[in-house]
Amino acid sequence: MHEASAQPVVHRHAPPQGFIRKYVFSLDHKVIGLQYYGLALAAVFIGMVLSWLMRIHLGWPALPFPGLNKLSPNGAPGGLMTPEYYLSLMTMHGTIMVFFVLTNAPQAGFGNYFLPIQIGAEDMAFPRFNMMSFWVTFLAFVVLIAAFFVTDGPPISGWTAYAPLSAVGRDAGPGQALGQTLWGISIALFCIGQLLGSLNFISTTLDLRTRGMSLARMPYSTWAWFVTSVIGLLAFAVLLPACILLILDRVAGTSFFIPAGLVVSDKLQPHAGGSPLLWQHLFWFFGHPEVYIAILPSIGIVSHILPSFLRKNILGGARTVVGSLIAFGFLSYMVWGHHMFLSGMNPFSAILFSVPTLIITIPATIVVLLWLGSIYGAKIRFDSPALFCLGFISLFISGGISGFFLAQPSIDIQLHATYFVVAHFHLVMAVAAIFGIFAGTYFWAPKMFGRMMNETLAKWHFWLTFIGVYCIFMPMHYIGLAGNVRRYALFNDDYMIPMNPVHKFMTIAALATGAVQLIFLYNLFHTRFWGKKAPDNPWESTTLEWSTPSSPPPFDNFGGKYPVVYRSPYEFVEGGAADYVIQTSPVEVGTH
Amino acid sequence: MSESEVALGHAAVMEEPAYALPPKKLTVWLFIISDSLTFGSILFAYGYLRVGSTNWSTPFQFPSILNGMIMTFVLLTSSLTMLGGVLAAKAGRKSVTVRWMGLTALLGLLFAALHLREWSHMIGEGWRLFQNPTGGSVQFGAAFFSITGLHLLHVVSGVIAILVVAIGFNRGRLTEGHVETTGLYWHFVDVVWMFVFPLVYLMNAAR
Numbered sequence: 001m002h003e004a005s006a007q008p009v010v011h012r013h014a015p016p017q018g019f020i021r022k023y024v025f026s027l028d029h030k031v032i033g034l035q036y037y038g039l040a041l042a043a044v045f046i047g048m049v050l051s052w053l054m055r056i057h058l059g060w061p062a063l064p065f066p067g068l069n070k071l072s073p074n075g076a077p078g079g080l081m082t083p084e085y086y087l088s089l090m091t092m093h094g095t096i097m098v099f100f101v102l103t104n105a106p107q108a109g110f111g112n113y114f115l116p117i118q119i120g121a122e123d124m125a126f127p128r129f130n131m132m133s134f135w136v137t138f139l140a141f142v143v144l145i146a147a148f149f150v151t152d153g154p155p156i157s158g159w160t161a162y163a164p165l166s167a168v169g170r171d172a173g174p175g176q177a178l179g180q181t182l183w184g185i186s187i188a189l190f191c192i193g194q195l196l197g198s199l200n201f202i203s204t205t206l207d208l209r210t211r212g213m214s215l216a217r218m219p220y221s222t223w224a225w226f227v228t229s230v231i232g233l234l235a236f237a238v239l240l241p242a243c244i245l246l247i248l249d250r251v252a253g254t255s256f257f258i259p260a261g262l263v264v265s266d267k268l269q270p271h272a273g274g275s276p277l278l279w280q281h282l283f284w285f286f287g288h289p290e291v292y293i294a295i296l297p298s299i300g301i302v303s304h305i306l307p308s309f310l311r312k313n314i315l316g317g318a319r320t321v322v323g324s325l326i327a328f329g330f331l332s333y334m335v336w337g338h339h340m341f342l343s344g345m346n347p348f349s350a351i352l353f354s355v356p357t358l359i360i361t362i363p364a365t366i367v368v369l370l371w372l373g374s375i376y377g378a379k380i381r382f383d384s385p386a387l388f389c390l391g392f393i394s395l396f397i398s399g400g401i402s403g404f405f406l407a408q409p410s411i412d413i414q415l416h417a418t419y420f421v422v423a424h425f426h427l428v429m430a431v432a433a434i435f436g437i438f439a440g441t442y443f444w445a446p447k448m449f450g451r452m453m454n455e456t457l458a459k460w461h462f463w464l465t466f467i468g469v470y471c472i473f474m475p476m477h478y479i480g481l482a483g484n485v486r487r488y489a490l491f492n493d494d495y496m497i498p499m500n501p502v503h504k505f506m507t508i509a510a511l512a513t514g515a516v517q518l519i520f521l522y523n524l525f526h527t528r529f530w531g532k533k534a535p536d537n538p539w540e541s542t543t544l545e546w547s548t549p550s551s552p553p554p555f556d557n558f559g560g561k562y563p564v565v566y567r568s569p570y571e572f573v574e575g576g577a578a579d580y581v582i583q584t585s586p587v588e589v590g591t592h
Numbered sequence: 593m594s595e596s597e598v599a600l601g602h603a604a605v606m607e608e609p610a611y612a613l614p615p616k617k618l619t620v621w622l623f624i625i626s627d628s629l630t631f632g633s634i635l636f637a638y639g640y641l642r643v644g645s646t647n648w649s650t651p652f653q654f655p656s657i658l659n660g661m662i663m664t665f666v667l668l669t670s671s672l673t674m675l676g677g678v679l680a681a682k683a684g685r686k687s688v689t690v691r692w693m694g695l696t697a698l699l700g701l702l703f704a705a706l707h708l709r710e711w712s713h714m715i716g717e718g719w720r721l722f723q724n725p726t727g728g729s730v731q732f733g734a735a736f737f738s739i740t741g742l743h744l745l746h747v748v749s750g751v752i753a754i755l756v757v758a759i760g761f762n763r764g765r766l767t768e769g770h771v772e773t774t775g776l777y778w779h780f781v782d783v784v785w786m787f788v789f790p791l792v793y794l795m796n797a798a799r
Contacts, residue, residue, distance in 0.1 A: 125615040125619070126615070126619070195623075195626055198622070198626075199619050199622050199623060199626075202618075202619075202622055203615040203618050203619050203622070204615075206609055206610040206611060206618060207609040207610070207613075207614070207615045207618065208606065208615070209606065209607040210605065210606055210607065211605055211606055211607055212607070213607055214607060215610060233622060233625065233626045234625070234626065234629055236626075237626040237627065237628075237629035237630045237633070238629055238630070238632075238633045240630055241630050241633045241634045241637075241742075242633065244738075245634070245637060245738070248721065248734070248738060252721045252722065253720070253721055253722030254721045254722055254731070254733075254734035254738070255722070255730060255731055255734060256637060256641065256731070256734060271722075271730075272729070272730050272731070273641060273645055273729040273730055273731030273734075274641060274731060275640065275641060275644060278637055278640050278641065281636075281640070282633055282636075282637065285633075562605045562606070
């Protein structure tokens with residue numbers, strides 16, 4: 001029975017007063033979630049502009065860019081980018097997008113907002129840690145952006161910051177002085193923010209579930225945020241010392257990553273005893289789990305959203321979906337060497353990484369087949385969240401298939417560091433996760449803002465973006481196979497000349513798709529302030545976030561009462577007044 | 593009713609926590625796991641470079657090793673005194689707890705003092721993060737100072753935490769749970785030293 005409603009409730013912190021406490025230094029996980037989301041929105045805009053600059057240069061390398069010489073007189077004299085300028089754009093694009101967008105929005109953004117609600121808690125286990133982790137992440141972002149404004153500009157070593165380029169300092173090129181050090185500090189701060197966040201997510205999930213919410217009854221999104229936090233706890237713990245050692249090499253004269261006898265720009269570097277491969281091992285031991293951190297929350301979000309629009313649970317149920325998430329997490333730590341097939345490592349050790357990489361395709365394929373199997377025969381409600389979920393599945397498959405090829409060292413010899421790899425990770429991770437973020441936004445906007453987003457605009461947004469991203473990234477597979485190398489600012493070889501029209505096409509697609517995102521931005525802001533009021537459960541969903549007494553939820557999420565959970569999530573039934581049963585409903589109905 | 597349910601005032605309204613650990617204790621364990629990986633990474637870096645080096649130095653003569661053994665004894669004893677503090681806190685005996693924790697902090701400071709004395713001796717001989725006065729690999733200094741420096745940072749923060757928690761417990765603002773989690777962190781710092789001492793000192797003892 002509902003003893004819970006009769007229980008006195010002890011709030012762990014009082015409702016905040018004043019603007020600063022309510023919206024700036026807030027302890028409320030909902031506000032913090034939106035703060036992370038807002039940070040990701042700002043970051044994705046900057047990252048996109050950087051990519052446009054890169055793409056315009058690649059499509060029209062001889063065309064002077066009006067105004068760029070005023071912005072960066074050293075980097076783009078006369079409006080023509082130097083190769084180093086291009087590399088700095090590429091570095092900052094990757095760093096901003098991977099860290100501040102993909103690691104932020106699906107996990108810290110939606111996770112912070114909805115994990116406590118989905119398990120029936122009033123807030124995270126450690127609200128002050130939560131606030132701290134956002135502001136540390138924000139500080140990390142400010143430090144990174146500061147790299148744009150230092151004299152020499154931002155670093156040029158890529159988001160992967162390979163040594164010795166990243167470690168030797170100014171001799172390696174512009175941006176490699178203060179810019180790279182700021183990069184190292186920013187990422188170290190980011191690690192700390194993420195570690196605090198992981199501690200919070202894990203404790204909250206394990207300890208703060210309401211009565212009846214066993215681990216088996218948690219929604220897929222909660223499971224994904226939980227598994228991602230565990231991966232993050234271990235991964236960021238390795239990136240932090242790696243960044244510190246890099247900073248030591250740069251400012252304290254150590255040689256962790258710099259070998260003896262290295263001559264850069266005709267200068268013998270005063271270092272000895274280090275190994276560039278050491279950086280690669282440390283970075284990729286973090287870096288591979290990182291890409292799963294980027295995609296798993298979206299896998300969870302899509303698995304969570306789909307049942308509401310298919311009116312049935314995902315095929316295979318919780319055990320298979322959650323089992324796959326855990327398999328992903330476990331295997332992600334065994335494959336880092338597949339980024340290093342061409343580093344000079346022993347080809348036999350390459351097999352040790354290739355085999356688990358191929359094995360990790362199994363849980364990936366399982367979740368894809370489960371989704372496809374659930375969609376088959378379902379009466380689909382084609383609202384915008386569902387469209388973006390279907391788009392996610394499409395992109396995940398398209399991007400994932402190229403992974404099978406790259407996993408094999410023999411094929412990777414040809415494909416490593418070509419546009420084939422660029423196509424792979426953009427499709428499977430970047431754009432797929434963005435579609436997951438869009439799906440989550442359209443799905444949860446009614447709950448976060450109490451208003452429905454405009455469906456017509458949403459559908460235009462979906463179709464134009466879906467077509468656009470395929471136009472941008474599909475051709476990259478072909479030019480990559482043909483030998484187009486990545487991270488080059490100019491393609492002067494004869495064999496590259498026929499590929500320039502492809503670059504022009506991709507640039508136009510990128511600019512157009514970027515412009516389309518204005519539809520989303522307009523929709524988001526218009527909805528937030530003037531959207532049509534939403535009912536409490538507009539998608540007729542079954543999980544706890546749809547049982548809050550208001551939208552947006554009240555300060556303590558459930559209005560003074562703790563929910564009691566009686567059933568698993570995603571129960572959809574035949575017959576009866578409604579075809580779904582919310583988790584808090586104790587009424588026995590015939591289930592299928 | 594589990595500790596966490598009581599602590600949060602939500603008895604009988606929540607599910608049993610998955611590991612029967614209150615949130616704060618669970619979090620300290622998670623932090624320990626994460627920090628182990630951080631130390632593991634830096635020790636891996638040291639091992640990787642040492643194995644690949646052709647001119648690694650082994651400069652530690654017996655006095656350095658003896659100093660290290662004394663430091664080990666001091667730290668292990670401090671874990672024992674910390675345990676005394678935790679037991680006293682569980683029995684609710686405030687002044688006894690403060691005394692045990694104060695002793696632990698003192699031993700921690702002694703460890704740090706012995707460490708810094710050794711550092712200044714080495715720096716006086718010409719060792720730096722980037723310099724090896726014996727002419728061997730310059731990475732010896734880098735590895736030595738960064739690993740022991742990271743550990744020392746954890747020792748000093750631990751000492752501060754012990755003092756803060758001891759005072760807070762004495763005034764009734766903090767509970768025996770806080771004392772226990774501080775103890776947990778302190779034991780972790782000790783365990784890390786049990787890896788650092790053999791790998792950094794004993795393996796580099798003069799042949």
